[in-house]
Amino acid sequence: MPTYQFKVNNENRSVDVSEDTPLLWVLRDHLDLVGTKYGCGIAQCGSCTVHLDGNAVRSCSLTMSQVEGKSVTTIEGLSEDGNHPVQEAWKEVDVPQCGYCQAGQIMTASAFLEKNPNPSPEDIKSAMHGNICRCATYNRIYRAVEIAAEKMG
Amino acid sequence: MSTNITSSKFSRRAFMRTSSLAGGGLLIGFNLFQACKPKAAPPIDLAELNYNDFNAFIKIADNGAVTIFSPNPEIGQGVKTSMPMIIAEELDVSWDKVNVVQGILDNENYTRQVAGGSQSIRFGWEALRQTGATAKQMLINAAAARWGVDASECTASEGVITNSKGETLGYGDVVNDAAALEVPEEVALKEVKDFKLIGTDVGNVDIDKIVTGEPLFGLDYKADGMVYAAVVRPTTFGKKLVSYDDAAAKAMPGVIDVVKIGAKVRSLLEKDPGFSSKISTSDKVAVIAKTTWQAMKAKEAIKAEWEDDGTIDSTEEMDKALTGLLDGNRFENLRKDGNVSRAFAQADKVLERTYESPFLPHNCMEPMNFYANVTPEKVHLVGPIQTPAWKAGLVAAMLERDPSEIHLEMTRQGGGFGRRLFGDFVIEAAEIADAIKKPVKVVYSREDDMMDGIYRPAIKYRIKAGVKDGKVTAYHLKEAAINDNMYDLIPNFFPAGAIENYQVDVAKYQSKITTGAWRAPYTNFLAFAEQSFFDELAEMMEVDRVQLRLDLLQKVKGTEDERIQYSPERMEEVIKVAVEKSGWGTKPEGVYQGFVNYYCHNSHVAEVADVEIEDGSPVVKKITCVVDCGIVVNPLGAKNQAEGGVIDGIGHSMYGDYAFKDGTPMAANFDKYRLIRMKEAPVVEVHFLKNEYSPTGLGEPTLPPAGGAIANAFKAATGKRLYNQPFSKYPELLTVPEKEIIG
Numbered sequence: 001m002p003t004y005q006f007k008v009n010n011e012n013r014s015v016d017v018s019e020d021t022p023l024l025w026v027l028r029d030h031l032d033l034v035g036t037k038y039g040c041g042i043a044q045c046g047s048c049t050v051h052l053d054g055n056a057v058r059s060c061s062l063t064m065s066q067v068e069g070k071s072v073t074t075i076e077g078l079s080e081d082g083n084h085p086v087q088e089a090w091k092e093v094d095v096p097q098c099g100y101c102q103a104g105q106i107m108t109a110s111a112f113l114e115k116n117p118n119p120s121p122e123d124i125k126s127a128m129h130g131n132i133c134r135c136a137t138y139n140r141i142y143r144a145v146e147i148a149a150e151k152m153g
Numbered sequence: 154m155s156t157n158i159t160s161s162k163f164s165r166r167a168f169m170r171t172s173s174l175a176g177g178g179l180l181i182g183f184n185l186f187q188a189c190k191p192k193a194a195p196p197i198d199l200a201e202l203n204y205n206d207f208n209a210f211i212k213i214a215d216n217g218a219v220t221i222f223s224p225n226p227e228i229g230q231g232v233k234t235s236m237p238m239i240i241a242e243e244l245d246v247s248w249d250k251v252n253v254v255q256g257i258l259d260n261e262n263y264t265r266q267v268a269g270g271s272q273s274i275r276f277g278w279e280a281l282r283q284t285g286a287t288a289k290q291m292l293i294n295a296a297a298a299r300w301g302v303d304a305s306e307c308t309a310s311e312g313v314i315t316n317s318k319g320e321t322l323g324y325g326d327v328v329n330d331a332a333a334l335e336v337p338e339e340v341a342l343k344e345v346k347d348f349k350l351i352g353t354d355v356g357n358v359d360i361d362k363i364v365t366g367e368p369l370f371g372l373d374y375k376a377d378g379m380v381y382a383a384v385v386r387p388t389t390f391g392k393k394l395v396s397y398d399d400a401a402a403k404a405m406p407g408v409i410d411v412v413k414i415g416a417k418v419r420s421l422l423e424k425d426p427g428f429s430s431k432i433s434t435s436d437k438v439a440v441i442a443k444t445t446w447q448a449m450k451a452k453e454a455i456k457a458e459w460e461d462d463g464t465i466d467s468t469e470e471m472d473k474a475l476t477g478l479l480d481g482n483r484f485e486n487l488r489k490d491g492n493v494s495r496a497f498a499q500a501d502k503v504l505e506r507t508y509e510s511p512f513l514p515h516n517c518m519e520p521m522n523f524y525a526n527v528t529p530e531k532v533h534l535v536g537p538i539q540t541p542a543w544k545a546g547l548v549a550a551m552l553e554r555d556p557s558e559i560h561l562e563m564t565r566q567g568g569g570f571g572r573r574l575f576g577d578f579v580i581e582a583a584e585i586a587d588a589i590k591k592p593v594k595v596v597y598s599r600e601d602d603m604m605d606g607i608y609r610p611a612i613k614y615r616i617k618a619g620v621k622d623g624k625v626t627a628y629h630l631k632e633a634a635i636n637d638n639m640y641d642l643i644p645n646f647f648p649a650g651a652i653e654n655y656q657v658d659v660a661k662y663q664s665k666i667t668t669g670a671w672r673a674p675y676t677n678f679l680a681f682a683e684q685s686f687f688d689e690l691a692e693m694m695e696v697d698r699v700q701l702r703l704d705l706l707q708k709v710k711g712t713e714d715e716r717i718q719y720s721p722e723r724m725e726e727v728i729k730v731a732v733e734k735s736g737w738g739t740k741p742e743g744v745y746q747g748f749v750n751y752y753c754h755n756s757h758v759a760e761v762a763d764v765e766i767e768d769g770s771p772v773v774k775k776i777t778c779v780v781d782c783g784i785v786v787n788p789l790g791a792k793n794q795a796e797g798g799v800i801d802g803i804g805h806s807m808y809g810d811y812a813f814k815d816g817t818p819m820a821a822n823f824d825k826y827r828l829i830r831m832k833e834a835p836v837v838e839v840h841f842l843k844n845e846y847s848p849t850g851l852g853e854p855t856l857p858p859a860g861g862a863i864a865n866a867f868k869a870a871t872g873k874r875l876y877n878q879p880f881s882k883y884p885e886l887l888t889v890p891e892k893e894i895i896g
Contacts, residue, residue, distance in 0.1 A: 039520075087365070094793070098569075102363050103366045141831065
């Protein structure tokens with residue numbers, strides 16, 4: 001099996017996996033980073049969102065050859081101790097119900113706000129529209145992104 | 154009538170024992186739902202906690218820190234936060250001194266730990282308060298003994314006991330003395346007005362772990378030597394496995410084993426046939442591999458042959474079958490008041506309408522999964538399950554093990570919605586682990602999860618009402634459902650008791666498609682049907698639609714009919730508050746409103762939808778949701794539940810559609826199955842009525858009214874009435890003729 005070198009949360013990692021293995025399962029099964037969640041496997045729900053060189057991507061649909069040599073940030077590496085402005089906003093609003101989709105929501109929001117620190121309401125809704133929350137905490141997610149934007153701006 | 158004000162009749166001795174912990178401090182074991190065994194005693198070592206005699210524990214350490222072992226499954230409904238809050242209130246400790254722990258790892262036993270029917274807080278309320286209050290009284294008694302004063306001269310607050318001279322002792326100072334005292338026979342509960350913690354906003358106890366991605370969920374659980382199983386399942390209901398070829402799969406990287414399963418589940422079903430409509434009985438093929446991905450890939454390489462196993466059902470035929478049942482006369486009667494036939498014959502006007510709903514999958518974001526390890530000593534099960542005791546019992550029966558050998562641990566659960574009540578995946582994991590003699594986690598792919606579901610059954614309602622001299626004199630509700638009919642409390646919901654001639658009849662069609670509870674079973678669609686019907690009835694009668702509902706309620710006041718579930722007074726109140734808070738009838742032109750009031754899961758709810766026209770179509774802008782669920786323990790969590798229920802209700806009414814063609818589900822993943830997303834979620838304004846009634850359900854009651862509220866508002870906006878869900882399937886009914894848009 002081929003060996004792939006890449007960075008995860010600023011650490012160099014190397015894994016031997018078959019070339020079709022999605023980043024999601026490398027993170028979860030090989031690197032014990034289970035904060036990134038499996039939801040659909042076809043890039044439809046957003047639960048598996050991570051940052052690849054700073055861009056929000058669906059890790060379920062990225063093979064390791066697309067990740068080779070690049071830098072991945074997962075929810076575990078978003079901040080030192082859970083104090084990224086988006087995480088702080090999530091706590092302030094008390095967003096989660098079951099909590100399963102929230103890592104993906106936070107990773108989508110944090111990449112989005114890096115690129116658009118002063119979003120309009122429509123910008124926020126468009127950015128977050130790709131992430132499903134089955135408990136339907138959408139209004140709290142929206143509010144938390146607004147607050148995070150204020151904190152980051 | 155479910156309107157009892159808090160009562161405090163409770164036998165403390167029957168449900169609570171204390172012990173002194175070996176490491177110092179006091180342990181209180183208590184039982185939320187049943188009396189403890191006469192000789193049951195809590196352990197002196199925390200490693201020995203068991204949930205057979207007690208299903209919940211409080212530990213008060215000698216430094217005053219409080220740990221509450223919360224017993225009930227957490228599926229996103231917030232009980233891991235709110236149940237401990239109730240104890241902390243009566244114990245009178247500050248919340249920041251409280252640590253909450255889910256159940257206990259590796260417990261030797263298990264008991265009634267259930268998340269279902271929105272009942273956790275309702276059933277736990279009295280016992281949780283008694284437990285906190287009893288502990289507090291014992292600590293006061295210990296302090297009084299040390300001071301040599303009467304306990305009545307002492308008070309306790311925020312973890313500190315004070316006597317009449319102003320001397321103080323912390324809980325931690327007297328906890329070891331208290332552990333040696335008898336459990337008092339009588340303790341006083343707080344007056345509701347004296348609550349300090351209950352009624353305040355408390356954040357989710359797991360929030361830090363959720364936002365940093367710590368392992369919490371079943372899918373995150375790992376054990377030494379654990380392997381993964383992906384299962385080849387029939388993709389068609391009504392087919393069974395004939396043969397399979399696993400040569401290609403076995404040659405793939407990481408693959409450890411391929412095993413046929415199903416025989417043990419079938420033997421279990423022979424012992425417990427009541428479970429058979431909830432679980433598929435075909436053989437399946439489990440592919441075991443070192444990683445999840447390897448198992449999923451190798452599963453695709455299995456070549457399986459299937460054959461028909463009796464009825465193959467399609468949506469189209471089931472649809473006809475349900476209509477046939479409604480047109481026929483083979484009903485079971487669930488309630489009959491007066492004589493509806495005679496009243497219809499004498500009526501001035503009659504309205505009859507039929508409403509149709511599709512099957513729905515649950516789609517928990519965390520797909521079904523479970524860990525199992527079967528060894529000669531024990532059966533170890535770990536994962537997300539709403540009914541742990543039931544499943545542990547079934548696994549014991551299936552593997553012919555003593556129930557004491559089944560060790561079940563609950564993880565946090567990525568949604569439940571009823572899907573995790575049934576636990577077919579627990580049984581499956583146990584059968585696989587038994588076959589391969591290795592610790593294994595079964596992981597459903599999203600496709601497995603959606604296509605091997607236990608669905609909300611398709612249901613049709615036909616409702617007929619008769620009006621004479623301006624009054625509703627007759628009401629006849631008929632239900633035709635797949636597999637199971639409404640439970641027997643529902644015919645006693647509103648408008649039972651309000652109409653002199655009233656009848657509810659049910660009929661069912663048996664299908665191989667597995668069906669079961671889905672958030673707010675039956676009412677999740679019935680509320681839309683009935684409340685759309687009332688709206689149309691008001692139009693036919695040319696009366697105000699809210700006033701019609703209020704008039705009906707008057708007749709129920711003071712009823713001596715013990716079967717009636719709802720309170721007309723509490724229903725009237727939510728209606729009046731919803732009218733006020735939503736600005737009902739006072740909106741500017743261009744805002745169209747729809748009204749619904751409903752009772753289910755012991756709570757009363759009224760919702761008003763505000764709809765506006767955008768690009769020729771009605772768009773839901775806002776829902777005003779008024780809830781009477783008694784005392785609200787944690788408003789921050791409660792509002793989240795209420796909002797989520799409303800948006801979930803709108804999403805499934807608008808988009809939820811799950812069809813079968815020759816037994817095969819027509820959607821396998823979220824590319825073909827639409828769930829509501831952020832842009833479609835309206836503003837939800839939640840108002841809780843303030844009263845002193847004991848808490849009632851909240852995980853479900855705000856969902857059922859939402860579909861009716863938006864349908865009634867759509868009618869106001871477009872002039873077109875919707876009878877079938879999902880609404881998005883009928884675009885022609887969701888448009889406004891162009892000439893009417895002007896202005």
